[in-house]
Amino acid sequence: MITALRGMKDLLENDGKLYKFIIQTCESVVKNYGYKFCETPKLEETTLFKRSVGQSSDIVGKEMYQFIDKSGNDVCLRPEGTAGVVRAFIESKFDRVGGIRKYFYYGSMFRYERPQRGRLREFHQFGVECFGEASVYEDASAILMLNEILNNLGIKTTLKINSLGDGECMPLYKDKLVKFININKENLCQDCLRRLETNPIRILDCKNDSCQNILKNAPLITDNLNQICQDEFNKLQEILRANGVEFEIDPKLVRGLDYYCKSAFEFVSAEIGSQSAVAGGGRYDKLCEYLGGKPTAAVGWAMGIERIMEILKQKEPQNSRQGIYICALNPNLIDEIYKIAQKLRKHHITEISYEAKSPNKHLNIADKRGFEIFLCLGDDEFSQNQIWYKNLNDKSEKRISIDDLWSKI
Numbered sequence: 001m002i003t004a005l006r007g008m009k010d011l012l013e014n015d016g017k018l019y020k021f022i023i024q025t026c027e028s029v030v031k032n033y034g035y036k037f038c039e040t041p042k043l044e045e046t047t048l049f050k051r052s053v054g055q056s057s058d059i060v061g062k063e064m065y066q067f068i069d070k071s072g073n074d075v076c077l078r079p080e081g082t083a084g085v086v087r088a089f090i091e092s093k094f095d096r097v098g099g100i101r102k103y104f105y106y107g108s109m110f111r112y113e114r115p116q117r118g119r120l121r122e123f124h125q126f127g128v129e130c131f132g133e134a135s136v137y138e139d140a141s142a143i144l145m146l147n148e149i150l151n152n153l154g155i156k157t158t159l160k161i162n163s164l165g166d167g168e169c170m171p172l173y174k175d176k177l178v179k180f181i182n183i184n185k186e187n188l189c190q191d192c193l194r195r196l197e198t199n200p201i202r203i204l205d206c207k208n209d210s211c212q213n214i215l216k217n218a219p220l221i222t223d224n225l226n227q228i229c230q231d232e233f234n235k236l237q238e239i240l241r242a243n244g245v246e247f248e249i250d251p252k253l254v255r256g257l258d259y260y261c262k263s264a265f266e267f268v269s270a271e272i273g274s275q276s277a278v279a280g281g282g283r284y285d286k287l288c289e290y291l292g293g294k295p296t297a298a299v300g301w302a303m304g305i306e307r308i309m310e311i312l313k314q315k316e317p318q319n320s321r322q323g324i325y326i327c328a329l330n331p332n333l334i335d336e337i338y339k340i341a342q343k344l345r346k347h348h349i350t351e352i353s354y355e356a357k358s359p360n361k362h363l364n365i366a367d368k369r370g371f372e373i374f375l376c377l378g379d380d381e382f383s384q385n386q387i388w389y390k391n392l393n394d395k396s397e398k399r400i401s402i403d404d405l406w407s408k409i
């Protein structure tokens, strides 16, 4: 039997339903903030991710689905959505026009990670990217929007925020951190020894105990921000408080992608194990320029749909029944139930069974497949312009007039 690849999952039945529900919930919120739908290719030149996500990141260093195509191009399945949207923005010359543009997108991302609970090799994200607005109010809006979506989905999370500084204070902080870590560097894990050379701030979120021990009294970025970054970080906190959004400051929140500056944030859930981040993002004012465009301020985030689905599944009421199952006891009545079903389908999910079975067998199938309403037409009912109706939630049943059916359901 051919099975799906390791770390890749089908979205069938309830999973498909939940996926759609999450996308619709996200869409309805972000549209009110002026975001428009966009879609970019899943396959891009590898260089795009090397330059944006960063050579030193785990995503580029270890996790890319990279290959040479039949024309000899070095290509890669997208590990995240931001780089492709920035490329499209520059390629469409919107960076030259100026002004504000806001996009939302959703779909598959690919990371060759070790699969575990909450960590897939193909997973889905809903993401947003806002270009052309440098104000910290826009960072706050991005967070408020995400907070509203999570509230609408009924999901309890903790918001963690940090400031990663700018091109002035971050390099100074990195020097300070490297000097501090160098004293004890022989106790660093292999990955962090490499990070010390390539991207030392990633050592801050290493899960290894010996690395965390070294970091106990390490300097914090939040104590080393310049005045502009400090003022903006204070303002962000003020706006969040004014809007009733609780948060924690986490000076070790550095995010796994290299393009961030200033605001960085993550929403984490206690309900899904160690892979607890359900969404994350931040400001990335230098990326557009770095990819060859005009300097353009930008902020965005992405949400992991599978992780949200796992939380929603834990909350789902068992037996949430839906839809109508309609059948006939006599093959001659199929035309009649077909007519009724077509009318019902204007407003309700309706499935027809064309098979000749006993009423009990039909009822069993409708019950097992989770339908809410069971309709069955026999010769006797038909002769009186009636149909047998059963509500599979409360088990009530009766014969009702076909003319009354539309008002009863």
Ligand code: HAM
Residues within 6 Å of the ligand: 079, 080, 081, 082, 111, 113, 118, 119, 120, 121, 123, 124, 125, 127, 128, 129, 256, 257, 277, 278, 279, 280, 281, 282, 284, 299, 300, 301, 302, 303, 304, 305, 306, 307
């Ligand atoms: P990210 O933090 O790498 O950010 O991913 C966002 C979310 O995708 C995570 O919080 C998590 O829920 C989900 N996720 C990541 N990896 C996996 C995986 N292997 N399996 C399942 N879910 C996963 C980004 O991707 C940035 N592009 C976000 C962004 C947009 N920043 C600015 N704009």
